[in-house]
Amino acid sequence: DQQVKQNSPSLSVQEGRISILNCDYTNSMFDYFLWYKKYPAEGPTFLISISSIKDKNEDGRFTVFLNKSAKHLSLHIVPSQPGDSAVYFCAASGGNGQNFVFGPGTRLSVLP
Amino acid sequence: SQTIHQWPATLVQPVGSPLSLECTVEGTSNPNLYWYRQAAGRGLQLLFYSVGIGQISSEVPQNLSASRPQDRQFILSSKKLLLSDSGFYLCAWSWGTSSYEQYFGPGTRLTVT
Numbered sequence: 301d302q303q304v305k306q307n308s309p310s311l312s313v314q315e316g317r318i319s320i321l322n323c324d325y326t327n328s329m330f331d332y333f334l335w336y337k338k339y340p341a342e343g344p345t346f347l348i349s350i351s352s353i354k355d356k357n358e359d360g361r362f363t364v365f366l367n368k369s370a371k372h373l374s375l376h377i378v379p380s381q382p383g384d385s386a387v388y389f390c391a392a393s394g395g396n397g398q399n400f401v402f403g404p405g406t407r408l409s410v411l412p
Numbered sequence: 413s414q415t416i417h418q419w420p421a422t423l424v425q426p427v428g429s430p431l432s433l434e435c436t437v438e439g440t441s442n443p444n445l446y447w448y449r450q451a452a453g454r455g456l457q458l459l460f461y462s463v464g465i466g467q468i469s470s471e472v473p474q475n476l477s478a479s480r481p482q483d484r485q486f487i488l489s490s491k492k493l494l495l496s497d498s499g500f501y502l503c504a505w506s507w508g509t510s511s512y513e514q515y516f517g518p519g520t521r522l523t524v525t
Contacts, residue, residue, distance in 0.1 A: 304455070332512050343418075343502050343516030344456070389455060393512060399471065400514065402448075402456035 303327045304392050306403035313410050319377040321406050323390030326371065330392040334400070335364060335375045338387045347388075348375070380410045414439035418503050418517035425524055431476075431490040433520050435503030438484065443505040445486040446514060447478055450500040462486060498524045 305324045313319045323333075331352040336344035350357040350364045350373065357364050363376045377384055390403040415438045425431060437443050447459040458471045460478035468478050475494060479487045486503055500521050504514040 306455075334513065336516075341519070341521070343416075343504070343519050346513045346515065349513060391456075399458060399461070400512075401458075404455040 302404070303330075304390055304401045304403040306388075306390055306406045308406050309404070310407040310409070313380045313408065315382055315410055315412050316379045319375075319380045319384065319408055319410065321375040321377075321388050321390075321408065323373045323375075323403055324371060325373075325392050325401075327392070327394065327401075328371070329394040330401075332393045333364070333366065333373050334391045334393075335362075336389045336391065336402075337384075338389060338405070344389055377408075380408075382410050382412050384408060385410050414505070414515065416503060416505055416515060416517040418501075418520055420520060421518065422521045423523070425493050425522065427495055427524055428492045431488070431493050431497070431522070433488040433501055433503075433522075435486040435488075435517055436484055437505045440484070440505070440507070442483060443507065445480060446504040446506070447486065447488050448502040448504065448516075450502065450519075451498075456502065460488070493524045495524050498522055 303326050334349040335347040337347050338344040348359050348362045348364050350366050355366050366373045387405040387407050389405045391400045393400045418435050444463050446461045448456045450456050462468050462480045476490050500519050502519045503517040506514045
């Protein structure tokens with residue numbers, strides 16, 4: 301049973317437009333969420349995080365929104381750039397910071 | 413600055429052979445260390461984590477084991493590989509208990525034939 305779901309395996313967006321990547325979770329004990337970006341044959345790199353006490357966190361072109369009642373978070377990338385093309389993983393933790401559960405990932409392709 | 417190393421980068425091993433993957437972290441002390449596996453088309457699955465030398469927590473029962481013989485060294489092992497062990501293995505580290513962000517190594521692509 302997947303506790304963290306990313307229902308879109310892939311997404312294509314035109315350069316300069318907004319990319320919206322979605323993530324849903326089922327465990328109400330999760331209180332910290334992260335997004336990672338992964339290029340082929342490389343380890344994931346941390347992108348942005350959000351705690352359950354917030355509903356929005358922004359860092360440059362990246363904004364993460366958290367809707368606790370819907371158990372849903374999303375990552376917005378504005379404007380999208382070709383270098384953003386990668387697999388994006390959503391991850392959630394239940395408070396101890398050790399056991400992160402990762403979603404299956406969404407492959408983003410930004411078209412020039 | 414901190415860096416994390418993993419080797420080898422790729423590995424092809426026959427079924428039933430042993431496995432040893434090594435991960436080392438530089439530039440920090442007493443990190444939390446993690447082993448993940450990414451199977452084809454799947455997300456990252458946490459296999460083991462360690463908060464200190466000799467302290468290993470296993471998340472998924474399997475034929476893999478982990479050891480932490482030194483503060484900044486984390487080893488993933490198997491006595492006999494299965495075909496289902498194929499995947500991309502990632503080591504990661506994080507600061508103590510005050511930071512949740514994990515920093516990943518470059519990964520090892522393991523193919524069991």
